[in-house]
Amino acid sequence: MFYTRKCGEIEESDFGSEQTLCGWLQDTRNLGGIAFLQLRDITGVIQLTLLKKKLDADDYKKWTNINRESIVLVRGIVKENKEAPGGVEMLPDNIELLNEAETPLPLGVIDKIDSEIETRLNARYLDLRKSEIAANFQIRAAVSGAVHKHLRREKFLEVQTPKIIASATEGGTSLFEMKYFDKTAYLAQSPQLYKQMLMGGGLERVYEIGPAFRAEEHNTPRHLNEFISIDIEMSFADDDVVMGVMERLVDSAARAVAKETEALETLGIEPIELELPLPRITYDEAVEMSNGKAEWGEDLSMEATREIAEQMNGFYFITKWPLSLKPFYIQPDDDPKYSRGFDFMYNEVEMTSGGQRVHDVNMLKERLKEQGLDPDGFNHYLDPFRYGMPPHAGWGLGLDRLSMIFAGAKNVRECVLFPRDRTRMTP
């Protein structure tokens, strides 16, 4: 290891001892006879205090002229000092320049001027050095970790399904087309049909956290063309049961985020607390609540959802959607005008769509035809339904969006390291 202590982890018992630190030299304030440098690593910032008369003149000059954001290794005595930021400083005997940063920087890490997200994403490696940016990813990791832990606790088996698929299965959104040797293949928009095959495979409870791709040319703060989807599928369960899994999962995630006190403080936000069960409104009620902004039988527009969000405030479910608005694999309700499909919302943002699935092969063929699809093209998908398919339900939840909510971010890109949107393929 290059260092003996991290910048933000100097203990009282270290005072008076010699330590070695490494990190990024973020700032130099040369007052003439005394200079203050700020050394940063992932744990925090420590002040290095240089006294001109106690140092070799060349060293003083050299060390106070290092370009900011250069990598240095510093050795010296650490001590308590009430005048220093954080109450701790180091008096370096030696500063070794491990790797000098070029100047000017593509964006200022500690500048008072904020850069635009475009500039920031182009230089993400610099952007991430800001604690308030990195904090988003701490939150995201807490969410992702809690999701794995929770679903395993509820006996879900983690699976991975292919992302290269042969045909445009679900319909609806457009897929990215790609070359697969001398054939055409597509990038999967969702693991939906594979999850269902696994129900036919008798695994009963599965989950997958993986990428999904959608070739839609949208340009909004909450859409990406590559996103991470948390998907579950559960046998012998209906829509109501998987909504229960959903709310317990989100509650677990919320509790995990609440423990990230440092990240939350950096972001200046309060943790979100949930009270289970989360509210459930039917589609009919939602239309009612939209104050005339929605028409029955139509998808809820952004305008309508905003209206509803004002009355719901936070997480909630919209259940019993009209069957005509849901994909072919969603089970009709007792009244076939409705379905057992639901959406999970956070205010006006759709987080999840899910529902009970059709498990009867004949009904599935009917539903395909109703939606103008040819059942013959779906044989690989339909086969598992012929030899013992249990009733099952499931959903897909956007990890990026969930992280965005918990991090209090206004743009999903804030919570995705290297987002892929309409125009961006790099870095």
Place this chain on the structure above:
RNA sequence: GCUCGCGUGGUGUAGCCUGGCCUAUCAUCUCAGCCUGUCGAGCUGAGGACCCGGGUUCAAAUCCCGGCGCGGGCGCCA
């Protein structure tokens, strides 16, 4: 897919409507210098920009057309 808008130093902006006083504002930044307790350090000096092409005009950062790049809203969705 529809629609609205934007493009000025490394970064973030003012100026554009109402063309000339723009040798282009301010901040940050970079460089040089002064300063022994900075903590948004201060002070002095210097450096650096009108997306590209065409047009209108005596005159274009400013008006018009085209291109390129980008953003927002809607649709669709996670």
